[in-house]
Amino acid sequence: MDRSVLERAREVFDIEVEGINYLRDRLSESFAEMVERCAGALDRGGKLVITGIGKSGYIGKKMAATLSSVGSPAIFMHPVEARHGDLGILQKNDLLIALSYSGETEELLVVLNPAKRLGVELVSITGNAESTLAKMSDLAVAMPVPREACSFGLVPTTTTTALLVLGDALAMVLLDKRGFTKNDFGRLHPGGAIGRMVTMRACDMMRPLERTALVSADRTVRDAICEMGRVRGGSAVVVDDESRLLGIFTDGDFRRLAEKGGDPLSLKMRDVMTANPVSVDADMLAVEVMKILEKRKIDDLVVTGSDGKVAGTIDIQDLPGMKML
Numbered sequence: 001m002d003r004s005v006l007e008r009a010r011e012v013f014d015i016e017v018e019g020i021n022y023l024r025d026r027l028s029e030s031f032a033e034m035v036e037r038c039a040g041a042l043d044r045g046g047k048l049v050i051t052g053i054g055k056s057g058y059i060g061k062k063m064a065a066t067l068s069s070v071g072s073p074a075i076f077m078h079p080v081e082a083r084h085g086d087l088g089i090l091q092k093n094d095l096l097i098a099l100s101y102s103g104e105t106e107e108l109l110v111v112l113n114p115a116k117r118l119g120v121e122l123v124s125i126t127g128n129a130e131s132t133l134a135k136m137s138d139l140a141v142a143m144p145v146p147r148e149a150c151s152f153g154l155v156p157t158t159t160t161t162a163l164l165v166l167g168d169a170l171a172m173v174l175l176d177k178r179g180f181t182k183n184d185f186g187r188l189h190p191g192g193a194i195g196r197m198v199t200m201r202a203c204d205m206m207r208p209l210e211r212t213a214l215v216s217a218d219r220t221v222r223d224a225i226c227e228m229g230r231v232r233g234g235s236a237v238v239v240d241d242e243s244r245l246l247g248i249f250t251d252g253d254f255r256r257l258a259e260k261g262g263d264p265l266s267l268k269m270r271d272v273m274t275a276n277p278v279s280v281d282a283d284m285l286a287v288e289v290m291k292i293l294e295k296r297k298i299d300d301l302v303v304t305g306s307d308g309k310v311a312g313t314i315d316i317q318d319l320p321g322m323k324m325l
Helices: 003-025 029-043 055-069 106-116 132-136 158-177 182-188 192-199 221-231 251-259 286-296
Strands: 048-052 074-077 095-099 121-126 139-142 213-216 235-239 245-250 279-281 300-304 310-315
Touching: 003 158, 029 048, 029 095, 029 121, 029 139, 029 158, 048 055, 048 106, 055 074, 055 095, 055 158, 095 106, 106 121, 106 132, 121 132, 132 139, 213 221, 221 235, 221 251, 235 310, 245 251, 245 300, 279 286, 286 300
Parallel strands: 048 074, 048 095, 095 121, 121 139, 213 235, 279 300
Antiparallel strands: 235 245, 300 310
16 A cells, blocks of 8 residues: 555644644634624515635535525525626515635626625635735635645645635524524425434324334233234333333343253233333424434333323334335
8 A cells, every 4th residue: 555645644734733623723703793783684674695706606506505594594596697697686675795715806806896786795714814805895704724735736636725704603503593493404304314313203203102012011922922913013012000101021021041952932011121211202393312222222112191101102214214214
């Protein structure tokens, strides 16, 4: 293996991490002011319009997507297209955020005066506080980085990485400031595993009682195995006369009993069950349920209702069908 390849790759990592740390340590009141202006525009019913060209433009598109996904409506406006009609994106109460590390990108600069004539505020993010862009802006946010990872110091690498992180910081600070919640997130992500994780609850994931093997403490292992076979499940839930949870018995428990020899089928549930097993409330969010399954390394989870009675079970083998795994 050519060690020089790995050494150069690690050097790129180091240079870009250095740039992020450099920027982090130099975040100033201008960033806080940008957050306030963004929040103000959004509170007035406006949106955030991100503009930039080249590599900055690509990062701008990601910034707009991230902001929108966490409740801060944003859209990307290409500077060249803006000169040919896309300035119509800008409306009253919007905030325009222009991205250019040099602050001298001609294709960007020529569209800013027409944009400002529409009455929108202009915030810039630039590495050059003395640039034309900074001077045109109502607020300029400095984004200094020591060096690019490119051997020639020309290819945008550290600068675009730092801009990406700065955009994420803006989105996350606005998320906190505007009180965006998991439920809000779920409403904006109705499709895919992420949406399901933050909108579904344990009651949506569970097998109902008719598909849950329920046995009393005085029933035998044979009875439990028969019930598990009937519902095609991997566990039997042991309950009292009022359907309150006492314990659980799994197919893994049965295998371990069988390995010891003797006649495990005649044993009583009270003697072989796992007492006081892990259970979750029916209203628990799916994302929290998944954390418990992963942390406890279990395949079956008992779900209880608000009355404390067993409502069903969550069987890990059902989750792929729900696209939860």
